[in-house]
Structures are given as C-alpha cells and as structure tokens.
Amino acid sequence: MNLDDLDKIKKVLGKDEEYVASKVLHDLMHYSPNLVYHFYSLIPAKYSWPMEKTRWGLPKLIKKMEGKKIKLPPPKESLLKMSVADALKLRRSIRRFKNQPINVEQLSTLLYYSVGIKGSSWGIPLRMFPSAGALQPIETYVQVNNVTDLARGIYHYEPDEHILVLLKAGDYSREMYLYTLQQEHVRDAPVNIILTIMLNRTQSKYGYRAYRYALLDTGHVGENIYLVSTAMGLGTCAVGAYYDKDIDKLIGVDGIKEFSMIIYPVGVPK
Numbered sequence: 001m002n003l004d005d006l007d008k009i010k011k012v013l014g015k016d017e018e019y020v021a022s023k024v025l026h027d028l029m030h031y032s033p034n035l036v037y038h039f040y041s042l043i044p045a046k047y048s049w050p051m052e053k054t055r056w057g058l059p060k061l062i063k064k065m066e067g068k069k070i071k072l073p074p075p076k077e078s079l080l081k082m083s084v085a086d087a088l089k090l091r092r093s094i095r096r097f098k099n100q101p102i103n104v105e106q107l108s109t110l111l112y113y114s115v116g117i118k119g120s121s122w123g124i125p126l127r128m129f130p131s132a133g134a135l136q137p138i139e140t141y142v143q144v145n146n147v148t149d150l151a152r153g154i155y156h157y158e159p160d161e162h163i164l165v166l167l168k169a170g171d172y173s174r175e176m177y178l179y180t181l182q183q184e185h186v187r188d189a190p191v192n193i194i195l196t197i198m199l200n201r202t203q204s205k206y207g208y209r210a211y212r213y214a215l216l217d218t219g220h221v222g223e224n225i226y227l228v229s230t231a232m233g234l235g236t237c238a239v240g241a242y243y244d245k246d247i248d249k250l251i252g253v254d255g256i257k258e259f260s261m262i263i264y265p266v267g268v269p270k
C-alpha cells in the first residue's frame, strides 16, 4: 500500500461499491491508521450514509442534565482587558498556576465568551464559535477545584440558561492528575474545562465527513478559550494527552454517543 493507491478511493467512491472502499481503508489502516480518519472524511456526505441516521428534523443542539442548577452571574465584558491583536501575541500555553482561586464572575465570563450563546438565527442558537452546519456538536464540562463561592465538583455548562449543573460534588483533582498522565497543571488549575463531542448532531447532515468537522469546531472553541483566558489575565494549556475512558467515565459520558476531546486547565499564571 502506498499513497498512490489512495486514488483507488476516489474511483471507488464514484461507484456504489462500499465493500471495495472498506478494503482500501483496511489496507490504509496498516499504512497509517491516522489517515483513515482523513480518508473517511473525503467520502461525500450522502455516500452510503445510512438513511436512518440522516436528519429529518434538526437534532437537539443543547444537552440538558439533571442536577442542582447554579445560576452564573452575568458575563462581564470589562474583564477582557486587551485587543484581539494583543491577546494573540501574548497567548502561550500556561502550565504553572498560582495557588489562587478564580472567582465565579471570571468563570462565567470565560464560559460565555468561549462557548456561550449570543443570539439566534431562524430559531438556531448562535454561538461564540463557528460550527459546520450550525450543528454545534460540542458540550462543555467544568471540573472545579478552586473557584470562590462555587463548591468543588464536576459541572455541565448549559449555555441556553447560562447555568452550571452540578453532576458530582467533591475533589477530583487527583483523578484528573492521574488520568492526564500526571500533568501537574491539570491538578493545580482552579478549573479544568473539558470539551466533548456529540457526533450525531454533525453526522445527521454530513455523514462520514462529520468527524472532520467536529474536530475543527472543537479547535475553534479551543482558541476562544485560549484568547479569552489571555485577555482576562488568566492562562490555559490545551491538554490532549489523557486516558479517554477514564475522563469520559468521570464526567459521565459513554465514549460513543458522546466522547471527550480535549481539556483546558485554566488559572492565574505564576
């Protein structure tokens, strides 16, 4: 198998011969497992995508969870203290945090300007990040270690009401540290923001291309978190190295319909 053989995929996809496509992708798996994601995403949206998974109506775009609701204070724009140009220039991955809490107003502002809802268009929420087909596959969880006036625990952020829903109370900093291959910045951060993907939202329109779009959506959110944190005088660092199953279990998602994708510890830079 070499890269020239990949031309076969294009020919195969011209016909309706899924079994040949599977064979090519199987060979590709031995050549470079990573490329399988990419080549699946080249399959046009409608090709062989099971009709029952295609959307008849708009999928539900906001997950609602059971638990104690905590109303966040209104986001405060004045906490963002610099231009986009300055935030871009200053942004770094911050891995050392002061042993200092952030406050709930800062958390509210960070969540709102990173993943919040800023309006609606044709009844569809408009988010702070662009999203393929406006299908918004991303959900946001917050593991709280040290936020003034907010109990430690794991929360789900619900952008339609701008609330946190408490899923599990308690100190999960040790679990977070162990599950992220002992990254100290995760253990020491006042909060860790965990992004998940509910792929069915994007799949309902884009079929095989959905994984590609969902990752791109996640990246856009990630940059929001970086820039908003920087503008607020806070710091963050994308953390992709972790044991997925453990983090998924900790936040209570099944790893199939919904799976974690990346973690952002946020705190006051040292």
Ligand SMILES: Cc1cc2nc3c(=O)[nH]c(=O)nc-3n(C[C@H](O)[C@H](O)[C@H](O)COP(=O)(O)O)c2cc1C
Binding pocket: 091, 092, 093, 094, 095, 183, 237, 238, 239, 240, 241, 242
């Ligand atoms: C998808 C992704 C995953 C990352 N995973 C980790 C990680 O697990 N641990 C870590 O310390 N940094 C991680 N980083 C941060 C990078 O190491 C960092 O962005 C890079 O070194 C460039 O530095 P800068 O962000 O300060 O410009 C990750 C970055 C990205 C975009």
